[in-house]
Amino acid sequence: MRMRKKDQSTEFLKGCLADALFKLLREKDYDKITVGEIVASANVSRATYYRYFQSxxxxxxxxxxxxxxxxxxxxxxxxxxxxxxxxxxxxxxxxxxxxxxxxxxxxxxxxxxxxxxxxxxxxxxxxxxxxxxxxxxxxxxxxxxxxxxxxxxxxxxxxxxxxxxxxxxxxxxxxxxxxxx
The missing domain is CATH 1.10.357 (Tetracycline Repressor; domain 2)
Known part of the structure; x- marks a missing residue:
């Protein structure tokens, strides 16, 4: 079954955010990583982050x-x-x-x-x-x-x-x- 374009876009953005978090984990402690750093690294907005994730x-x-x-x-x-x-x-x-x-x-x-x-x-x-x-x-x-x-x-x-x-x-x-x- 093929994914709709919107679903593909959503998965892409979620993947970018997850990859950004893991990239930051290589550099600093989990508790010290901020949402601001994650979205900056993923090159997405804070609103995009909170659209998909609460934490x-x-x-x-x-x-x-x-x-x-x-x-x-x-x-x-x-x-x-x-x-x-x-x-x-x-x-x-x-x-x-x-x-x-x-x-x-x-x-x-x-x-x-x-x-x-x-x-x-x-x-x-x-x-x-x-x-x-x-x-x-x-x-x-x-x-x-x-x-x-x-x-x-x-x-x-x-x-x-x-x-x-x-x-x-x-x-x-x-x-x-x-x-x-």
Missing amino acids: KDELLLYKINHLTDEWLRTVEQDKPLSFERFLALYLQLIYDNRSYFWLLYHARKKGILEEYLLDRLVAHHIPVPQLYRQTGEAFYLLGMFSLWIQRDFKETPEELIEVILQYPFKWNDWPGRTAKS
């Missing part, structure tokens, strides 16, 4: 959504998905966009990223015991991802998969997934 955190979430949209489409097409395939796709997403994830981590905004990822990793409509187990497993993954980012991606995605697979996940119990390919 810098919302702008960060937009960028995370943008980065993960293609990944989510691939995941949906690959169902049922083995745990190893899920990890390979997910870690490749992070690795391919490591500069963004590194900046988020070092901007002390990993909470935004974790909240977003948990919401996508855990199926909230499942029985309570399974929900708690999945949430625990998701936090384990988030901890591994955080450490990987903190260590500046020293391990390859493949090496990290081997480490993660040492944990006894019950991936086949997750909706739409299988234990192995």
Whole structure:
């Protein structure tokens, strides 16, 4: 389905604002970046910024959504998905966009990223015991991802998969997934 011209323009402007924020994150602390600096760097008006975003955190979430949209489409097409395939796709997403994830981590905004990822990793409509187990497993993954980012991606995605697979996940119990390919 093709995007309308107005939608393309909107996405372009949002992308410019997000890119400007990440460019500024390379130079200064997140909390010290102002909306004025973001709009100046993006070469758009303050009104344009507030038309699309209420806060810098919302702008960060937009960028995370943008980065993960293609990944989510691939995941949906690959169902049922083995745990190893899920990890390979997910870690490749992070690795391919490591500069963004590194900046988020070092901007002390990993909470935004974790909240977003948990919401996508855990199926909230499942029985309570399974929900708690999945949430625990998701936090384990988030901890591994955080450490990987903190260590500046020293391990390859493949090496990290081997480490993660040492944990006894019950991936086949997750909706739409299988234990192995």
